[in-house]
Amino acid sequence: MRFQWLLIIPFFCLLTACSSSQVHWRDISSNAVQASAAEEPLSLCRELYKDEAQIYQCEVEMSALLRARQQCEKDTDPSYCVLMAEYTWRHYKDHVLEDSPDIKQAGNYPVMCGYKENQITPCSLTK
Structure with missing residues (x-):
């Protein structure tokens, strides 16, 4: 009987994670590539989510991600810069x-460049 609880706990964790209302960059990142080329990038959010x-x-997250990608183009390692920008954004929000x-x-x-x-300096000041 004790071991059955061990099977229920991971199932509960899975249900909890799936029902989370949080939106993360990892959830929208692949779609943001399409969004940055689209005329109205934020309209993609209406396709991805139904809850207002x-x-x-x-x-909000898409705006922050697109800003980071745009600003990080000036960095020597843009993908690393975007990862650090996500960390900075979470810290900034919290x-x-x-x-x-x-x-x-x-x-x-x-958004900072030069990590x-x-x-480290603001990307807006980087040439």
Whole structure:
């Protein structure tokens, strides 16, 4: 009987993860490539999600991701820069912003370049 609980716990964890309302960059990253080429990149969120709260959260995250990709083009290692930008964005949301982020904040958060060279500066100042 004790061992049956061990089988139930992973199942419960799977259900909990699938029902999460969080939208992460990893969820939208592959679609963001299509979105950056599209006329209206945020409209892709309506295709990916049905719940209005998730759609808005996706639009915020997509805005932050597209900003990071655009800013990180100036970096010597753009893909690493985007990974660090995601970390910075999560930290910015959790520790700097007092409320849930909006699209304007997603379009203005600081994206940093130069991690590989240990010369970290805002990408907006990088040539």
